[in-house]
Amino acid sequence: MSEMRKTVDGVTELQEQLQELYEEVNRMIEEGDEDTARALIEANYESLMEQFEPGVYCVEQAAMLDVLAQLRMSLGDFVEVEDLLIQVCNHSSSIVMDPVAVIECIPSHLNPDIG
Numbered sequence: 001m002s003e004m005r006k007t008v009d010g011v012t013e014l015q016e017q018l019q020e021l022y023e024e025v026n027r028m029i030e031e032g033d034e035d036t037a038r039a040l041i042e043a044n045y046e047s048l049m050e051q052f053e054p055g056v057y058c059v060e061q062a063a064m065l066d067v068l069a070q071l072r073m074s075l076g077d078f079v080e081v082e083d084l085l086i087q088v089c090n091h092s093s094s095i096v097m098d099p100v101a102v103i104e105c106i107p108s109h110l111n112p113d114i115g
Helices: 002-030 034-051 059-075 078-092 099-110
Strands: none
Touching: 002 034, 002 059, 034 059, 059 078
16 A cells, blocks of 8 residues: 555645646736746646657646646647647557556545545
8 A cells, every 4th residue: 555655645746736837827827927937838848748758658747738738728829739638639548557556546536544
């Protein structure tokens, strides 16, 4: 179960990071600083693309692409949104998931007191 706890902690950390990015970019947009918001989105996209290994994708990368698409939508950058969502669709069929980790997570969803 310690592996499951590490997985859950990693997911929680990723969710927090994505939420922080989402809130920060939306704050910039609300303040009218759309250029900086776009630059931050682009920097995160470029960083994500550097992490991709050809043919190997993971759920975390898909989640990041999805958040970046949502942020681009907030800016009205619909062509970029379409491109990001196409990437999510293209990569979703080749996402590498550890089946044991998925199976181990099921009990925690059924009973949060486990683990």
